Amino acid sequence: MSVPVLELLPAVDISEGYAVRPVGGTLSGGEQRLDPVEAALTWVKAGARWIHLVDLDLAFGRGTNTEVLAEVVAAVRAENARMVGSAPVRIQVSGGVRNAESLERALSLNPDRVNVTSAALADSSWLEDTLARYADSDLLALGLDARYSSERGWVTVARGTDWSGPNVAEALAWLEGAGVRRYIVTDVSKDGSLAGPGAELLDEVLAQTTCRVVASGGVASLADLVKLRSMVPSGLEGVVLGKALYVGNFSFEQALEVAGSRPSYRSAQATVPLKLPVRSSPRI
Numbered sequence: 001m002s003v004p005v006l007e008l009l010p011a012v013d014i015s016e017g018y019a020v021r022p023v024g025g026t027l028s029g030g031e032q033r034l035d036p037v038e039a040a041l042t043w044v045k046a047g048a049r050w051i052h053l054v055d056l057d058l059a060f061g062r063g064t065n066t067e068v069l070a071e072v073v074a075a076v077r078a079e080n081a082r083m084v085g086s087a088p089v090r091i092q093v094s095g096g097v098r099n100a101e102s103l104e105r106a107l108s109l110n111p112d113r114v115n116v117t118s119a120a121l122a123d124s125s126w127l128e129d130t131l132a133r134y135a136d137s138d139l140l141a142l143g144l145d146a147r148y149s150s151e152r153g154w155v156t157v158a159r160g161t162d163w164s165g166p167n168v169a170e171a172l173a174w175l176e177g178a179g180v181r182r183y184i185v186t187d188v189s190k191d192g193s194l195a196g197p198g199a200e201l202l203d204e205v206l207a208q209t210t211c212r213v214v215a216s217g218g219v220a221s222l223a224d225l226v227k228l229r230s231m232v233p234s235g236l237e238g239v240v241l242g243k244a245l246y247v248g249n250f251s252f253e254q255a256l257e258v259a260g261s262r263p264s265y266r267s268a269q270a271t272v273p274l275k276l277p278v279r280s281s282p283r284i
Contacts, residue, residue, distance in 0.1 A: 006229040006259040007238030009050040009092060009214065010043035010245055010252060012036050012072060014065045015057050021192050021243045032246070036068060037075045043245075044079050044089050046252040049261070050112075051076060051091050052216075052240045058096030058105075059117065060160035066105055069093065073109050094143065094184070096160070099126060113138065115184050118145045119158030121165045124174070131179040141182040141214070142175060144168070146201055147189055154201055159188055168201070172208045182212040184240065190218030192243050197224050199231075206235045216240035222250050225258045 012019050018033035040051050053072055057063040073091055080088040093106045094115035106114045120127045120142075134140045146154045146168050154168040165171060175183075185205050187198025197218045205213055213236050215228055221244070228239050239259075245252060 003260055004229060004232035005261055006225065006232055006236070007050065007214070008048065008252070008255055008259050008261060009052040009238055009240045010048050011052040011054060011216075011240050011242040012040045012043075013054040013056050013095075013242065014068055014072075015060075017065060017068050020056065021246055034246070036072050039246075040072045040076055041079060043252060044076055047256055047261075048089055048252065049087065050238070051089060052115075053091055053093050053111070055093075055095035056160070058102065059094075059158075061096070064105065066108070069109055073111070092141070098158075099123065100130075103130065113141055113182075115141045115143045117143045117158050118156045118165065118171070119161055119163050121156060121171060121174075122163060124178075128178045135179050138181065140180075141184050142180045143184045143186070144171065144205065145186045145188050147187070148201075154204060157188060159186075159191070168204060169208060172205065176209060176211070180211055182214065182237070183209065184214045184216050186216040187218065191216070193218060194220035194243055194247075194249070196220055197228055197239070199227065202228075202231065202236065206231065210235065212237040214238045214240060217242070219244050220249060222254060222258045225255055229259055 013021060014036050019036040019039040020033055043051060053069055055065045055069055057065055076089055076091060090112035092113040092115060093109055093111040097103050097106050097114055097116045098120040131140065145157050145159055147157050149155050152167050156165040156168060156171045157163065183205060185202055187201045190196065190198045195218050197215055202215055215236060219225065219239060219241055228236060241255065244250065
């Protein structure tokens, strides 16, 4: 009997050219700022097989960081070229992908996967056509962001906007028919909060889909990863990791061990801590 493995996707969330960490689906302006290229390469050198790369400014409707994301992608690809005998690290691009223009922008980065925001549900015709266009590939995932309402239960929302849509059950019923193959599921109240993963939302989604599911947000400890790994037999594929790594609650190497993964690459500098950027002004 095979042992379940939880895929780990360390996040690099970019705002104003820097890697930052939002809390509860919002940016306060006081976030710690890190160099995004260095952040991504730290996880690559520690053994990551995926990087979850997010344009927060595009998600929040206040500009883009496309050039900075391109720098990160180029740096990861260059590191891939030096990883002799190892599987390449793959890149999942996310943040504000909700229409043809933003999807084209994301695809220009040549990622391995694009996460389309739940706000795309507001344009169901475009979303249905887009899912159909890529039905034979594994290129698209659907970001299913949700917040609990005492009146409606789990309701789909989109971080960085005031948009709210159908409840999760209704959204899943429509998305299953439209051809979604993978969901990135976030309880936005837990995102960046270190309050634990949104297990209740995950349970609801896993009970209603046979698609692959990746959890996102709230992980604070190795015990949280143990809990999520126990959900792999129910259909959970992986988890996006953010703040817990950046504040040092555990190392990526420890996370890999708990998740049952094997690092794709590890250099002598794998445990070098992230450095704060020299400049305090925006890079873009």
